[in-house]
Amino acid sequence: MTELTRxxxxxxxxxxxxxxxxxxxxxxxxxxxxxxxxxxxIFFLSILFNGYISQAAGQAPAPSGYIPxxxxxxxxxxxxxxxxxxxxxxxxxxxxxxxMTLPMNEAHFIVGKFLAAWAYWTVLIxxxxxxxxxxxxxxxxxxGEAFGAYFGAWLYGGTVIAVSMIWSAVTEDQIVxxxxxxxxxxVLYLAEIAAVALAGNGDLSWLSGFVRExxxxxxxxxxxxxxxxxxxxxxxxxxxIVVALFITTxxxxxxxxxx
Amino acid sequence: MIExxxxxxxxxxxxxxxxxxxxxxxxxxxxxLGPNGAGKTTTMRMLTGFMPPTSGxxxxxxxxxxxxxxxxxxxxxxxxxxxxxxxxxSALGYLTYIGEIRGVRNVKARAMDVLERVGLGSRANSHxxxxxxGMRQRVGLAQALLHNPPVxxxxxxxxxxxxxxxxxxxxxxxxxxxxxxxxxxxHILGEAEQVCDSVVIINQGSIVAQGSPTELRSTLLxxxxxxxxxxxxxxxxxxxIIRDLSSVAHAEIAFDGIIATxxxxxxxxxxxxxxxxxxxxxxxxxxxxxAVNLEEIFLELTRAQTAQPNQPVEALESASEDESA
Numbered sequence: 001m002t003e004l005t006r007x008x009x010x011x012x013x014x015x016x017x018x019x020x021x022x023x024x025x026x027x028x029x030x031x032x033x034x035x036x037x038x039x040x041x042i043f044f045l046s047i048l049f050n051g052y053i054s055q056a057a058g059q060a061p062a063p064s065g066y067i068p069x070x071x072x073x074x075x076x077x078x079x080x081x082x083x084x085x086x087x088x089x090x091x092x093x094x095x096x097x098x099x100m101t102l103p104m105n106e107a108h109f110i111v112g113k114f115l116a117a118w119a120y121w122t123v124l125i126x127x128x129x130x131x132x133x134x135x136x137x138x139x140x141x142x143x144g145e146a147f148g149a150y151f152g153a154w155l156y157g158g159t160v161i162a163v164s165m166i167w168s169a170v171t172e173d174q175i176v177x178x179x180x181x182x183x184x185x186x187v188l189y190l191a192e193i194a195a196v197a198l199a200g201n202g203d204l205s206w207l208s209g210f211v212r213e214x215x216x217x218x219x220x221x222x223x224x225x226x227x228x229x230x231x232x233x234x235x236x237x238x239x240x241i242v243v244a245l246f247i248t249t250x251x252x253x254x255x256x257x258x259x
Numbered sequence: 260m261i262e263x264x265x266x267x268x269x270x271x272x273x274x275x276x277x278x279x280x281x282x283x284x285x286x287x288x289x290x291x292l293g294p295n296g297a298g299k300t301t302t303m304r305m306l307t308g309f310m311p312p313t314s315g316x317x318x319x320x321x322x323x324x325x326x327x328x329x330x331x332x333x334x335x336x337x338x339x340x341x342x343x344x345x346x347x348x349s350a351l352g353y354l355t356y357i358g359e360i361r362g363v364r365n366v367k368a369r370a371m372d373v374l375e376r377v378g379l380g381s382r383a384n385s386h387x388x389x390x391x392x393g394m395r396q397r398v399g400l401a402q403a404l405l406h407n408p409p410v411x412x413x414x415x416x417x418x419x420x421x422x423x424x425x426x427x428x429x430x431x432x433x434x435x436x437x438x439x440x441x442x443x444x445x446h447i448l449g450e451a452e453q454v455c456d457s458v459v460i461i462n463q464g465s466i467v468a469q470g471s472p473t474e475l476r477s478t479l480l481x482x483x484x485x486x487x488x489x490x491x492x493x494x495x496x497x498x499x500i501i502r503d504l505s506s507v508a509h510a511e512i513a514f515d516g517i518i519a520t521x522x523x524x525x526x527x528x529x530x531x532x533x534x535x536x537x538x539x540x541x542x543x544x545x546x547x548x549x550a551v552n553l554e555e556i557f558l559e560l561t562r563a564q565t566a567q568p569n570q571p572v573e574a575l576e577s578a579s580e581d582e583s584a
Contacts, residue, residue: 009369009407011333014362023356027347094343098402101307101339102360103332257310258270 016104020112021119024086028120037078038124045070049131053138064146065225067131068153071124072220075160076189078124080181082117083161087168087252088177100256110249114162114241121157125150145227152224155237156216160185162244169251191215260285260440261306261410266315268301275301277464278315283457285409288436290455291444292557298464299444300340303414306442307337320410320440333361336403340414342396346388350379350398353387354405361406373401377431393424400431410440417450429454448557460557486529489516489545490536500539506531518549 028034045067052066087110090096099109129150135141164181171177195212198204212218219233261283268276276298283289291299305312306319308328317324320334345353351370358366374383377397382390387398396416403411413432417425433454435441445451451458452472459469468475490497494512501510501519506528509520521528529546536543 010364011406012362012364014360016360019356019359022359023348030347093345094339094341095345097304097309097339097343098337098357099360101309101332101335101337102357103329103362104360 015108016102017108017112017115020109021115024113024116025119028082028116033081034120037081038127041071041074041078041124042127044074045128045131049134053134064132064135064141064143065149065227067128068125068149069221069225071128071153072156072216072225073189075157076182076185078121079117079157079160079164079185080167080178082120083165083168083181084174084178085168086113086117086165087248088172088174091169091255092172096252096256100252106249106252107245110165110245110252114158114165114245114248117161117165118158121161122154125154125157142227148223148227148229149225151229152220152233155224155234156220159216159237159240159244162241162248163188166244166248166251169248169255188214188216190217192217192221260318260320261289261442262318263302263306264316266302266305266317267313268298268305268310269313275464276305276312279461279464279466281459281466281469283440283442285440286437287456288432288441288443288454290451290458291442291461292446292448292451292458293444293461294446297446297461299461300414302461303337303339303412303442303444306331307335307412308332333406334408334410336406336408336411338399338403338411338413338416340418342399344387344395344398344402347386349384349386350374350390350394350401351383353398354401357402358405363406369405370401373404374398376404377401378427393420396420396424396428400428404435408439411435411442413441413443415444415446417445417447425450485518485520485549486527486532487514487516487518487545487547487549488532488536488543491542491544497536497539497541500535500541501532504528504531504535516545 048070049067087096090099100106132141132146132150163184164177167177167180167184168174171180191211192215195208195215195218198211199208213236219230219236222228223230223233263282264280265278266276266280267274267278279298279302281289291302293299301310304310306317306324308324308331311325319331322330322334324331345356348356351367351374354370354373355366358370363369371380371383374380377400379394379397379401382394387395390398396419400413400416403413416432417428420428429450432441432443436454436456443451443454455472457469457471458475460467460475488497488501494515494517498510498512498517501507501517504519506521506526507519508522510517512518519528519532533543533546
């Protein structure tokens with residue numbers, strides 16, 4: 001495996017995305033923002049959860065999709081905060097120039113960063129499982145529904161992170177990246193409403209189905225959040241991640257070639 | 260070994276590098292010299308695989324920079340201008356990160372080795388944001404040396420350093436030149452003269468001269484003819500005398516003296532100038548062909564190219580910088 005041996009330095013094979021992933025994940029947990037996001041989310045959810053519990057008392061089984069659904073809605077605030085820094089900062093500081101002259105494919109770099117943000121999201125979701133534990137204490141929640149909802153929220157988060165990361169590649173300004181990320185996520189979140197409006201419009205009704213399928217909610221709200229695992233929904237989220245990462249990679253490449 | 264052939268880079272309308280060709284040999288420091296905006300950084304970015312050339316060819320360590328970019332990158336250590344680093348990491352952490360991506364074995368030990376080599380062993384665990392400009396520069400250099408590459412590309416590594424740090428860095432670059440191919444860009448001409456075995460002078464995207472500092476000097480002496488005159492009175496007094504001489508076509512004040520251009524290259528005006536000045540009771544302090552150091556060669560070459568009487572501010576600045584040093 002050792003190639004290019006000069007003096008005492010040995011160069012072996014490397015998995016660059018793993019190094020990028022480790023650095024980025026460590027950075028989340030060293031910066032106050034990760035803790036601030038986690039605290040805000042948990043705090044907000046606990047207030048809603050409390051109200052929800054007192055309202056839903058006596059219902060059986062207790063709907064497990066409540067907390068994951070709120071989490072998916074909150075992604076439009078959370079994901080841009082997680083992704084705005086990832087590439088914008090590297091472009092502004094010029095550190096991209098060193099990274100992009102290392103023997104590493106851009107894709108490793110992008111995927112490593114994406115996985116770090118997604119890992120943070122995973123931790124956040126795991127923290128909210130505590131609400132489900134509370135539910136099991138006071139009612140009989142459906143385990144399959146819970147699994148579907150949480151698994152769906154996990155996939156949903158990954159997709160939203162990948163989509164909002166595109167903007168971090170487009171601009172060097174973190175605030176702009178966050179704002180555009182949030183806007184894009186909201187548009188995709190609300191696509192279902194647009195689809196309904198389009199369906200009522202004679203000329204454009206043919207677009208309605210497409211717009212609906214493009215949005216996040218069509219693949220989460222009615223299916224995954226109720227524990228229904230459909231291959232097409234899972235495929236939708238995976239495809240969105242792959243396409244978004246591909247776009248991000250291309251943007252980084254094009255910006256580099258023009259810089 | 261770096262071989263560049265007809266390399267061109269354009270951004271839309273603007274041509275930043277216009278078909279340049281040069282070779283940087285192993286075991287030598289090749290100076291890449293030119294004012295800011297001459298195309299040095301653009302060329303280096305093409306050589307390191309950061310951006311593709313518009314046309315032309317370049318190979319580094321035997322691999323084509325465009326088609327075999329990954330192989331080139333394995334063999335190049337690159338220190339970009341302005342030394343971009345992650346401020347939130349320690350020097351050791353940063354080098355470990357880069358080393359892991361490069362696949363360096365025993366990366367921590369190797370990172371410590373290079374930090375020692377650049378004299379930062381004791382600051383390995385300091386955050387980069389807490390390091391001085393000179394130290395950061397050395398962290399950047401350590402990054403370039405980490406995988407012991409055969410080729411080093413250093414973009415203005417001495418910029419922003421204090422005089423002692425500049426001397427240390429030049430010495431380090433000269434040492435590295437013994438067993439590496441080093442391409443080293445600078446806009447300070449004295450620096451190139453001191454450190455480099457070979458110099459490539461670039462201005463406005465084109466190469467205006469290349470060769471060893473000695474070669475460049477003699478070429479210009481042959482081509483030249485222009486002479487520098489210094490007298491013990493203000494040059495304004497001597498100017499009309501020199502101007503009126505039959506062998507002098509043109510004279511002007513520069514470098515605290517007078518630069519005289521002869522009417523014909525074959526005819527050396529120096530004896531006539533010397534006689535005339537002494538006849539006018541002026542003491543001749545200096546009388547020599549121009550372009551004996553790189554500053555003057557550079558001014559000569561860029562003057563020929565831009566055909567403007569005013570020198571670029573950049574070059575004048577570096578001239579005075581060198582004088583005061």
